[in-house]
Amino acid sequence: MGCKLNFAESSALMNELIRRGYERAKQGEDADLIIVNTCTVTDTADQKDRQAIHRVRRENPKARIVVTGCYARLHPKEIADMVEVDRVVTKREDRFVPAYSKDDRTRCFLKVQDGCNYFCTYCAIPYARGRSRNPAIESVRAQAMKALKEGAKEIVLTGVNIGDFGRSTGEKFYDLLRALDSLPFEAPYRVRIGSVEPNLLTHEIIDLVAQSKHIAPHFHIPLQSGSDEVLRIMNRHYDTALFRDRVAYIREVLPYAFIGVDCMVGVRGETAERWEQYVPYIVSLPVSQLHVFTYSERSGTRMLQMDLPVIPMAERHRRSQVLHQVSEKKLQAFYSLCAGQPQTILWEGKNDKGTMYGFSENYLRHSRPYDKQRVNTFETIVPTD
Numbered sequence: 001m002g003c004k005l006n007f008a009e010s011s012a013l014m015n016e017l018i019r020r021g022y023e024r025a026k027q028g029e030d031a032d033l034i035i036v037n038t039c040t041v042t043d044t045a046d047q048k049d050r051q052a053i054h055r056v057r058r059e060n061p062k063a064r065i066v067v068t069g070c071y072a073r074l075h076p077k078e079i080a081d082m083v084e085v086d087r088v089v090t091k092r093e094d095r096f097v098p099a100y101s102k103d104d105r106t107r108c109f110l111k112v113q114d115g116c117n118y119f120c121t122y123c124a125i126p127y128a129r130g131r132s133r134n135p136a137i138e139s140v141r142a143q144a145m146k147a148l149k150e151g152a153k154e155i156v157l158t159g160v161n162i163g164d165f166g167r168s169t170g171e172k173f174y175d176l177l178r179a180l181d182s183l184p185f186e187a188p189y190r191v192r193i194g195s196v197e198p199n200l201l202t203h204e205i206i207d208l209v210a211q212s213k214h215i216a217p218h219f220h221i222p223l224q225s226g227s228d229e230v231l232r233i234m235n236r237h238y239d240t241a242l243f244r245d246r247v248a249y250i251r252e253v254l255p256y257a258f259i260g261v262d263c264m265v266g267v268r269g270e271t272a273e274r275w276e277q278y279v280p281y282i283v284s285l286p287v288s289q290l291h292v293f294t295y296s297e298r299s300g301t302r303m304l305q306m307d308l309p310v311i312p313m314a315e316r317h318r319r320s321q322v323l324h325q326v327s328e329k330k331l332q333a334f335y336s337l338c339a340g341q342p343q344t345i346l347w348e349g350k351n352d353k354g355t356m357y358g359f360s361e362n363y364l365r366h367s368r369p370y371d372k373q374r375v376n377t378f379e380t381i382v383p384t385d
């Protein structure tokens with residue numbers, strides 16, 4: 001369940017079981033063992049976890065069901081109380097546990113970091129995943145090489161707070177990116193950076209991406225609010241001026257880069273006045289798309305102990321709609337900006353009723369009639385619309 005990091009870890013669990021002699025159950029076949037690797041990022045995620053547990057029990061009445069992951073770690077009792085569950089695994093190691101996964105032959109999600117030391121007041125992840133830690137650059141390099149030799153063409157760096165890479169080894173995220181940009185691999189490959197906190201996305205890193213042969217011009221930056229007061233309430237590590245500087249610098253050196261921005265709406269303390277500052281701020285930022293999240297209360301987080309006005313649910317949803325509309329306009333403007341610009345597409349393997357899909361370096365999705373010869377290859381085109 002959940003994010004790309006969980007996806008990578010689920011694959012690592014499966015590979016370890018296979019190494020120990022297990023076989024993967026086929027579709028429709030009764031499994032002996034089922035591991036549900038849960039997510040707890042929102043209440044909806046918790047609900048989806050529980051639904052998945054009900055479903056796998058229904059479909060596999062005799063299986064042993066083990067539940068692990070972030071929800072299990074934060075709310076072990078809720079899960080242990082479910083009659084479907086045989087065992088809850090809550091222990092999480094403090095050392096870095098490597099993981100990578102492939103969604104098809106094309107793309108590989110490589111875990112480069114785990115945990116977080118930031119303790120944003122709305123977020124429960126540091127309690128579920130522990131403190132920030134990472135492997136040495138050398139070991140990430142070796143894993144990336146292995147994935148490329150196995151046929152992956154794109155490596156997506158995943159983690160909880162990947163810009164914090166190096167905290168446990170004394171290295172730097174910048175040096176990791178340099179190492180991955182110069183792998184001794186002859187065939188074309190691409191590296192995509194996952195979400196990086198704006199305060200950790202330095203000009204040095206942006207320059208590196210601009211000069212790099214392999215790192216995709218694609219940034220995913222969490223903003224969360226366009227009001228400095230709300231950012232302070234959230235315990236974020238930057239203000240709106242710093243965020244604007246980062247976006248402006250990206251646009252200066254990489255005019256066609258995709259910039260996706262996480263925005264939260266309806267957190268406690270987001271008064272009407274602060275919301276009024278948020279909207280024009282976000283409208284004025286030259287970004288490509290917003291990923292909008294409606295705030296939901298997470299037990300155990302500091303925000304719940306703070307004396308702040310609570311935004312009614314209906315108003316939270318209304319604000320979410322407003323930002324969705326802003327996002328749609330930004331995406332259309334970005335498509336227009338990129339029309340006529342050469343793009344290199346990596347075609348994926350799925351045959352969707354005769355159509356295949358692929359993403360450009362700056363994360364534009366393209367389609368064409370399915371052609372087996374093109375699967376897992378790069379193609380440069382100039383889109384006209």
Ligand code: SF4
Pocket residue numbers: 116117118119120123124125126160161197
């Ligand atoms: S940076 Fe903040 S929001 Fe992101 S995982 Fe860490 S505490 Fe949570």
